Amino acid sequence: MKRTRFPGRPKLTRDAERLGRLAVSLSEAGSRLEDRFWESRIAELVVRLLEAGDEAALESTLDRLWGSSPRGYDRLIDIVEAHTESGTLEHRGVDYDVLMIAAPVLTWSRFAIPAAHIPAGDMKSLRAHLQGHVLARTARLSLADFLFSPDQLPRGYGNTLRFARRLWAGAVEGRDVTMGSQELPDTQRFLADTRYLLGGVAVPRGGAIFRWQEDDGSRAQALGQWQTQAGPSLQTALRGCAFELVGPDAYYSAWRQADRLSRPYSLRSAADYVRSTLEVPPAGLRAVVAPFHDQQLEEYRIAFTLKEKGEVTYGVVWPLLGAEDEDSDALKSIESILRECGIADILELEHPFPLEYCDDCGAPLFPSPDGEAVHAEMPESSASVPTHLH
Ligand SMILES: [Zn+2]
Numbered sequence: 001m002k003r004t005r006f007p008g009r010p011k012l013t014r015d016a017e018r019l020g021r022l023a024v025s026l027s028e029a030g031s032r033l034e035d036r037f038w039e040s041r042i043a044e045l046v047v048r049l050l051e052a053g054d055e056a057a058l059e060s061t062l063d064r065l066w067g068s069s070p071r072g073y074d075r076l077i078d079i080v081e082a083h084t085e086s087g088t089l090e091h092r093g094v095d096y097d098v099l100m101i102a103a104p105v106l107t108w109s110r111f112a113i114p115a116a117h118i119p120a121g122d123m124k125s126l127r128a129h130l131q132g133h134v135l136a137r138t139a140r141l142s143l144a145d146f147l148f149s150p151d152q153l154p155r156g157y158g159n160t161l162r163f164a165r166r167l168w169a170g171a172v173e174g175r176d177v178t179m180g181s182q183e184l185p186d187t188q189r190f191l192a193d194t195r196y197l198l199g200g201v202a203v204p205r206g207g208a209i210f211r212w213q214e215d216d217g218s219r220a221q222a223l224g225q226w227q228t229q230a231g232p233s234l235q236t237a238l239r240g241c242a243f244e245l246v247g248p249d250a251y252y253s254a255w256r257q258a259d260r261l262s263r264p265y266s267l268r269s270a271a272d273y274v275r276s277t278l279e280v281p282p283a284g285l286r287a288v289v290a291p292f293h294d295q296q297l298e299e300y301r302i303a304f305t306l307k308e309k310g311e312v313t314y315g316v317v318w319p320l321l322g323a324e325d326e327d328s329d330a331l332k333s334i335e336s337i338l339r340e341c342g343i344a345d346i347l348e349l350e351h352p353f354p355l356e357y358c359d360d361c362g363a364p365l366f367p368s369p370d371g372e373a374v375h376a377e378m379p380e381s382s383a384s385v386p387t388h389l390h
Contacts, residue, residue, distance in 0.1 A: 016057040019045055019076070020064055027071035042079050050084065055156045084157045085164060085251040089202065091172035096140075096202040098171065099209055100164035103130070103199070103226070103248035104258035105147070105234060108192035108269035109241035110277075115149035115187045115195065118237045123176060125233040126197065133225035134248050136208035139201050142170025146179040147195040147237050149187035153255075160251070167200025191273055192266040192316075194258050195238070198251070210249075223247040242269070256321075263318050264337050267302065270316040271341040274304045277378060278313065282342025288312070289334055290349040290367035297326050298355055300334060303366035303376065307345055315366030315376045 019042065026038035049057050058080060065073035085100045107113050118126070123145055131141055144167065146152075154160040170177045177200075203209050211217035227245045234243065244265065246258045275282055288303040299319040303312040318334055331348065338346055349367050356365045356373050365373035 013054075013057050013060075015045065015049060015054065016061045016064075019049075019057065019061045020072070023061070023065055023072040023076040024069050026075045027069060039079060042076065043083055046080050046083050050158045050161050053158050055158050058157060080157060081252045084161045087164075087168070088205065089168055089172060091202075095205040096168075096172055097205055097207070097209070098164075098168040098200060098202045100160070100167055100251040101199045101201055101248055102251045102254035102258075103134075103197040103230075104246040104254055105195045105197070105238070105243050106192070106246060106258065106262055106265040107195055107238055107241045107243035108265070108273070110191070110273060111240045112189050113149075113193050113195070113241050114237060114239070115147055115152055115184070116237055117179065117181075118145050118147060118197075118234075120145075122233040122236055126230055127176070129226060129230040129233065130199065130248065133229065134211055134222050135201060136203060136211060136214055138207055139203050139209060140171045140174060141199055141201055142167050142173075142176055143197065143199045144177045144179055146184070146198075147234075148184070148198060150194055150196075151187055152184045153196060153198075163198075164200060164251070167198065168202060169200075171200040171202040192262070192269040194262050195243075196255075196258075197248075219247070259321055264333065266316050267318065267334065267337050268341060270302070270304065270314060271338065271343060274314045275341075278306065280306065283307075283344065285343050286345040286347065286369070287338050287343050288347045288349065288367045288369050289331065291326075291352050292355050292364075293352040294355045297352070300330055301353070301364060301366050302334060302338075303368065303374075305369060310369055311379070312366050312368050312374050312376045313378050315364065317364055 022038055022042045022045070026035060026042060029035045029038055046058065049055075062073060062077060062080075065076060087098050089096045089098050123143060127141060127143055130143070131139065135141060154163040167177055201209055208214050211222045212219040226248060230245060231243075246254065246261055248254060249257065271282065271285070274285060278285075284307050286305050286307045288305065289300055291297050292299050292301050297320060299317050301315055301317050303315045305312055318330060320328060320330065324330065335346055335348075347369055349371055351371070353367060353373050357363060358365060358375055363375065366376050368374045
């Protein structure tokens with residue numbers, strides 16, 4: 001499955017070529033024993049490239065394999081992600097397995113969603129809930145004291161590994177990681193967005209990391225307890241926002257799960273926002289859904305209008321993820337969520353739109369009922385925050 005990565009500038013080096021050959025060999029291996037042989041050679045090279053900051057060799061190899069050897073691509077990206085988010089560490093004579101984890105939060109607000117430091121008291125209770133409900137009993141935890149927006153997450157594998165090492169050092173030493181206020185870029189403003197709590201976990205070599213790996217634990221129970229108990233500890237950091245907690249997990253897994261769940265969440269938030277801003281019941285709204293293409297289908301865009309009116313008041317994007325294409329269930333999901341929100345007037349346009357954005361503000365253009373790609377504008381009279389600044 002193709003995964004979300006930050007784009008790099010491909011350039012074929014000797015390391016990239018060797019890495020590609022090793023990945024293809026791994027994909028053709030006939031036994032676990034041979035798997036391990038190739039895996040350890042790939043891992044050695046991957047870690048060397050990450051430490052040297054040679055992201056381009058990794059990216060170009062992955063891009064090439066995506067076209068030529070999908071199985072090689074899958075095997076390689078698994079190894080790259082594994083050596084970015086996990087490792088081993090020796091501290092005071094004890095060997096630890098270490099893992100970077102994320103606890104994503106889906107959130108929306110008609111005001112700006114904060115990306116900010118977490119107050120010390122809330123850090124203490126978040127840590128207690130993670131240790132009590134989500135992590136194994138012997139796990140040591142270090143949390144970063146910040147709620148990261150997607151554009152504040154470490155960019156690329158090398159930076160992610162460097163940040164993970166900072167968290168792991170904190171975990172074995174039993175302290176949290178304090179983020180400097182100058183350390184993170186400003187974040188863009190969206191109606192609905194994801195925030196991430198990031199942490200490092202260390203367990204004695206070979207031990208359970210999560211509560212659900214222990215005999216009396218389960219994933220469903222851990223998630224349920226995290227969702228009901230940790231919410232209040234995020235209320236200060238997310239003042240003025242509605243939010244929903246996604247299950248904490250290994251960094252890349254949690255990230256992908258949040259990407260999947262944020263689509264229905266954003267759509268529901270948008271419907272709620274339009275309904276309350278225009279002060280009409282859902283039955284007074286219409287949704288226009290259309291496919292948007294670049295080389296291939298990239299996303300669906302959903303526009304909201306008042307019923308019987310042509311002006312698009314607001315829009316939301318439903319991106320395709322991973323290997324999803326025209327055959328995915330996206331349209332069905334979009335329609336059923338709109339219906340759950342009480343919007344029964346749904347116009348599905350079949351002809352593909354080009355992936356267009358506003359030249360001035362960069363906002364995506366949305367499908368009008370007449371089949372044009374237009375800028376969404378809330379009517380002047382509605383008492384909303386401006387969603388459009390030119
Ligand atoms: Zn614009």
